Amino acid sequence: MxxxxxxxxxxxxxxxxxxxxxxxxxxxxxxxxxxxxxxxxxxxxxxxxxxxxxxxxxxxxxxAPEIHEVEIGVGERAVKIGGDDVLFRHKLTFFNKTALAYDVWDTMDEKDLVERIKKIDDFKKFYVGEFLTLDMIAVRSTSNDPEKFAATVKKVIDTTDMPMVLCSFNPAVLRAGLDEAADKKPLIYAANQDNWQEVAELVQEYDVAVTVFAPNDLDLLKSLAGTFSGMGIKDIVLDPGTFPTGKELKTTFNNFLKIRRAGINGDHDIAFPIMTVPMTAWMVYDDDVSASYWETVIASIFSVRYGDIMILHSIEPYALLPQLHIRDTIYTDPRTPVTVDPGVMEVGSPDANSPVIVTTNFALTYYTVESDLASSKVDCYILVVDTEGIGVEAAVAGGQLTAEKIKRDFEAAEFDLKTRTNYNTVILPGLAARLQGDVEDVLGANVLIGSADSGRLPGWLETNWPPTKK
Amino acid sequence: MTNKNIKLSEISDIFKKLDVEELEGVTIEGDIELDISGGGGLNPALAYALGHEAAQVSLHVANIARMLGYPVDQLFATSMGAVPAAETTRPNVLDELIPSKFEVSKVAEWNNSIEEVTLGATSADGGSRKNTITLGGENALPYHFDGEMPHRNYVTMDVFDMPIGMAKSVKENYEDVINDPADWAKKVVNDFNADMVTIHLISTDPLINDTPAREAAKVVEDVLQAVDVPIVIGGSGNPQKDPEVLEKAAEVAEGERVLLASASLNLDYERVAKAATDYGHAVLSWTQLEINAQKELNRKLMKQCGVPRDSIVMDPTTAALGYGLDYAYTNMERIRLAGLMGDDELTFPMSSGTTNAWGARESWMKESPMNEDSNWGPREYRGPIWEIITGLTLSLAGNDLFMMMHPTSVEVLKEITQTLFGSVETESLDITNWIGTEV
CATH class of the missing domain: 1.10.15.40 (Electron transport complex subunit B, putative Fe-S cluster)
Structure with missing residues (x-):
């Protein structure tokens, strides 16, 4: 702005x-x-x-944000990309998290196609109170046959309401896809040096967003974007090419830096969202694990540095989980507090026979512990100790989680273990085991050492709660 | 018939009245002079209106011509290109690309360099290392076109002075050496391509084995004997015991220019700093995700303890992917940007305890503890990538040295950081038709 x-x-x-x-x-x-x-x-x-x-x-x-915002798709699943105002997240925050599109192609047989779309659509990972999910389907024309492409696009529409990227350099193929999907507002991929006039015609006729593609040629990329703007087309996405290895990858990285810096600094012709295609890793690596790893590495680099939308191939969980988390890492608003308020929280409906579990006020730690317990329907109290927003292991090492501080926060919450519970017992995190003796002395209570990871707490409680000694 | 001036709209009105019936017997005589007045510089709205009228006129005239049996459509097809009669939203397509030149400037505010810190000493400098390693020296964010990065990233692999709990996929690499730190050190250097070795003296913790400092120092000597790369010496993390342990370790490593890990605000950092300066080592300045605490500790190390600027490496704390990496990343990026822009209390190379990634449940747990989650798949593939992405993200923020555990993670992290550094040669790849890739 x-x-x-x-x-x-x-x-x-x-x-x-x-x-x-x-x-x-x-x-x-x-x-x-x-x-x-x-x-x-x-x-x-x-x-x-x-x-x-x-x-x-x-x-x-x-x-208006410096980087133009582009919307793809319709309805609840529509995604917005672009819209950024800064080069570093701590200067404000990044807006519109990188859209993750996973590919299908028009030479797949129908059963495989439907199965793959469903896997992409259904994938979810619980994280701090919500589910991380995938965003889009990229339909690639590997047949170069308009009819096959149209049939595949139709099948995608019948199977999911995720937004689409329609991928072909052949305008006839793109037209066939648009005839099926125009009202779903897909993103067109792509206009290049050879087909740009025909693609521009399609984009105007069907009123959809378009990607311009100029591998490692920023002059041409800017020329394509400027020409499309000049024709009155507003929703443009830039693909400077994603070269997956060697010095070409270093150049690709710097192309992203240059485009975004120029855009934020006010060069309107290039102030558009950027597309990256980590799936080019599959053009280099033969085995699935190496290709998935390298694809995830590239996806991570461009989640951090200015990729606004990406096309990926691997749908193995070991690729999807880090891709979802690094995207979330970078797009989390750094202005939201690191901490939750200290005090005694209730999970479910605890009573005098319920366990009392100690954790820190680092927001991620607290929400992880809370959701693990709530998801397993455990009724309990959680003492949230003010550790200045530091997690358990580091807080034990750094002196922010100590017996005195546990006592202080029980007192501040006016929670007396002896009167409020029948067992006068607290459960310390497994990573705070070394505090056991201190806490027993300072609180005058029994101390049990729970699991090192709160994901195992419900199972641990089954065998260790209620405690044998009162 | 005499010539007369007539306005376009009038012509249009005239022709509008004409329908097929009225055509009979109509003759068009004389010239029709179109008087488009208004002088130069028609405004766009007026031009549009005139154009609209002209088009209407020609449509009527064409209809008349068609009535008269003239092949109008053929004429239009040859003179204007095929015009679909019903086309109302004809796309506006330019004939040529508008040429353009892309330009962007370098960042003007980055005019301060990061310190260079050299670890290890060869025989020429009174040590016994085969090579030294220099960290830092950047004058831009990593891998940016704004400035050459003088040194690549380095990896130091963890070795412990006693068997410890490890994720299954890590442990299976070390089962044969887990009781012998010297063999363990050899294995990470010879088999896993570690640039350096970190020996963690965790058994010295009074709550673990309370190994005396003097005894722990012998392990340091063993490791220095076993490998000839530069080393890092870590304590147990016990703030009472660590200064003593690091003093003894620094003494036996005299001349080898190790990195002592670490000085922090919650222990007697003065003792650790003195151990480093007395025996010619560098010191790791460790704080917890707080840029101001990092400035304070660095300042104390320099001003109060007299540690030279070329002997400080910072560890601003690494949180794992999904467990606070956003804070760790931004903290490091802010530290590096502040250093490049002239904050002399933050112009030091950085180190990351990337091994912390193995604390993330996604890296080691057999399956998700959440019933609602999709299947997490095999954990042996989840762990290494968790460590890689944690390290890679911090490398983009400016981290120089990575402390790591899994051999696959080390291999891939080195490959990608050296690719971005610019020292990996590969064959050129044609991606112009990547869409058609068969996979």
Whole structure:
């Protein structure tokens, strides 16, 4: 965006402090516009009142993200890509996490095709209160036959509502796909130096987003993007080519850096989302494990550095799990707190016979422990110790998790083990075993050492709870 | 009939009234002069309106011509290219690409270099290492076109002075050497291509074996005998015992320029720093995911303890993928950017305890503890990639030295960091038609 401070945004706002947005002042609202936690349309007077409409238009322009935002697909599963304003996540946050598209191809037999789509659609991994899932299907034309491609696209639509990328360099093949899928708003892949006019025609006729492809030629890439913009096409994705190995990969990496830096610095012709194709690793590696590993390595590099959408091939869990997690790592908003509030939390409906489990106030630790216990329907108390947001193992090493601090936080929560529970017992994390003697002395309570990983706590409780000595 | 001026809209109106019935007997005589007035510089809206009228006129005229039996459509087809009669949203396609030149500038604010820290000493410098390793020296973020990276990333592999619990897929690589740190060190160097070895003296922890410092120092001597790469010496993490253990270890390693791990704010860092400076070693400055604490400790090591700038390596803490890597990554990236932009308290090479990745349940657990999860697949493939991605991510933030455990992880991490560094040669690959790849 073109604004640097709330004051610059404030002067376009009504300045009436009407409070409709939920903030008490227009200045407070302005600061939320700058950190992008509110949208301009959250200011109802700006939207509704006629005399503000000109200022609304100007401010909307000024607030628009540097990197154009592109939406692909329709309905709940639609994905947005691009929309970034910074080169480093700590400067604000990255918006619109990298969309992960997994390929199918039009020479697959129907049974394999449906099975593969379902695997992609169904994959999920629980993480901090939600499921991480995959986003899209990339349909590749390996036959170069319009009819086969159309039939495959139709089968994809019948099987899933995930958004699609339609991949072919042959305009006739793309047209056949679009005839089936235009109302699903797929992303077209791709226009290149040879086919760009025919693809441009398709894109306008069917009103869909398009990828422009110029392997390791940034002048041509910018020329294609500028030409498409010049024709009135707005939703453009850039593919500078993903070369999977050697010095070509180093060059690819730097192409991504250059494109994004130029875009953030205001070069409009190139300020679009970037596509990467880690599946080119499969053109180099023969065995599945090596190819999946290298593909995941490339996917990780471009999750960190500016890939907004990627096409991948391996659907092995050992590839999908790290791909999902690194994407989440980079796109997690760094402004959200590291910590949860200390105190005694209840999981399920605990009573005097329920176990009391100690953990830290590092948000990830707490949510992991909490979800492991809740998922197994354990009724218990969790003492969340203020370890300054540090996990168990490091907090034991660094002195943020000690017997004194456990005692302090029980007292702060006014939770007396002797009166509130029948067993006067706490369960320490396995990684805090060395604190056992100290905690027994300081609390005057029994101490059990739980599993090193909270995923094993429910099983551990089955054999160790209730304790034998009261 | 005399010539007269007529407006386009009037012509259109005239022809609108004409239908087939009225055509009979109609003759068009004389010239029709189209008076498009307004001078130069038609505004686009007016041009559009005029164009629309002209098109309407020609449509009517064409209809008349067609009535008269003239092959109008043939004429249009040859003069304008095939025009589908019903086409209303004809795409607007340019004839040529608009030429363009891509340009981007280097980052102007990166004008401070990271310190170079050399580990290990050869016989020329009073040590017995075959080679030395130099970390740091960057003047840009890693692998960026803004500046040459003078040294590649290095990997030091973990060796422990006693058998410890390990993930199954790690353990199976070390079962034959688990009771002998010297053999273990040889194995990681000779078989797994480790650049360095870290000997962790964990048995010295009073809560484990409470091995005396003097005895632990003998293990250091054994390792220095067994391998000729530079080494890192780690304590047990016990803040009371570590200073003593590291002092004795530093003494027996005199002249070898090891990296002492570590000085931290929660132990007597002055003793550790003194052990390093007295015997010519470098010191690892370890803090926990807090950039200001890192500045404070570095400052104390330099100002209060007199550690030279070329003898400090930072460990700002590594959290595993899925377990706080976002904090570790951004903390390192902020530290490196601050250093490049001139914060002299942060211009040091960095080290990562990448082995922490093995604490992530995804790396070692047989299956997901969550019933709702999709199948996690075989764990022997999950573990190494977890360690690789944890390390790779931090390498992009500027980390220089990686402490690692699994041989596959080491192999792949070295391959990718050296690829990005620019020292891996491969054959050129044609990706122009990757879509057609058969897999």
């Amino acid at each position: 073109k604004l640097n401070s709330p004051l610059e945004a404030y002067k376009y706002l009504p300045g009436t402090n009407c409070g409709e947005c939920g903030e008490t002042t227009c200045m407070a609202f302005a600061s939320h516009l700058i950190d992008r936690s509110y949208k301009l349309t959250d200011c109802k007077p700006m939207v509704k009142v006629n005399k503000y409409s000109k200022k609304f238009d100007v401010l909307k322009q000024l607030l």
